Amino acid sequence: MRLHAIYRSHGGENVKGRPGWYGKQRALLSFCRAVAQARRSVDVDVVFLNDGPIPAERLDVMRAWGTPLPFTGGSNRRSYLRALALPRQRDWAGEDLVLLAEDDYLWTPAALTALLAASRTTTADYFAPYSPAPGGAAGTAPDTTLGTAPGAGVAAPGEVRWVPLESTTSTFAARVGALRQDERLLLLCCLSGGDFDHTSCLTLQGVARFGPRDLLRHKPLPPGTGTARTLARNAYLTAMKLAVDVRAQRRPSRRRTLLAASPAVATHMESGWVAPGDWAALARETDEWARTSAAGGEG
Structure with a gap:
């Protein structure tokens, strides 16, 4: 089994409310950190689907960790549809796993490893690394990550459970065969x-x-x-x-099953939609990883 990751990115910003630890460069680095851990045990193919120009600093990281694929879409919807077509266009194997990732998420180091484990141990076709509410339930959770309650944290590899979920965002993983059928x-x-x-x-x-x-x-x-x-x-x-x-x-x-990681192994960096956990601490860890490791490549 291979993991194909399609990281959808745009160089600009929007007017959404953001937590203090938000940043697209930091989001990208956290994703690359998760890729590095997953590559210890499985082949991870990364495509950076870039809608429009990308800042040079960010593009340098993308070139070191995968293949940038520029295109002109102009909207989140067009970028998403372009990503959906890639498994068919590139003839990826049906038993592989594909991850569609947006560029405003913060990822735990074990995120991709957890997704791969879920695909091997369950029969579900779709997997959500992120859910905004505790326990994987759909809904809105309060943004408590800037003043985290004692004992809160982000998921370690052995702590992740996979629970049924009604709905998630456009950041999800799926079995390639199911995604091509759908x-x-x-x-x-x-x-x-x-x-x-x-x-x-x-x-x-x-x-x-x-x-x-x-x-x-x-x-x-x-x-x-x-x-x-x-x-x-x-x-x-x-x-x-x-x-x-x-x-x-x-x-x-033909009805699909959607499972969510509990606790979440990634979070949307949008105020009011942050998954429970000490994501501010993870943001600091990501910065430290970038300073002390080969964050610009796999060296």
Whole structure:
């Protein structure tokens, strides 16, 4: 078995609230630290899917740890769809594991090792390294990592359990064979608008995402948009949402199982969506690892 990691990156920033230890360079280094540990026991192939220009310091690290693949997408959705197509385009083996990773996550050193262990010891097809709530349950957990309670910490290799999860983000791992079978379904979920990651997780598991009201309720277009365009766009989204709900009625053999690491082995670095744990301490450890090891390569 090989692990293929697709690290989706963008050079810019957005307006999301961030914890004090946030940084894309730090996120990248923590990911490379996890790659280094996983490579002690398995072949890890890393593709850095870069949407637009990437700062030179970050690009240097990417070149040392994998293969940068530049493209012009212009949106998170297009970057995600480009990543979904890679397993098919590169003909990766169905028994391999593929990880789709976003560039604003902090990773524990054992994160990829834990994902590989889960793929070997369970029959699940999808794995979430991150869940925002304790115990792997879906929901929002308070951001307590800047003032962590006594005894809190991040997962050590032997502490990780894998528990059922309703939904996660666009950072997840999957068996290559399952992802290739589900590619068209995931594309359809993306075309339905809104939070396509949540829609995808529910639909893969055979759960209808949209109720009757949701089918007719859409995100408003900018002020001044013409009536004809608004009506056409709303009709399109209603049709896509209905198609997603129909596709959610999967036969039992095609319904996927999504498991989450508990405690999380990675966290989204967005205020209000940080997984429980002492991630500020891990951020400091990552900086120290970068200073004292061959962080610029595997040397």
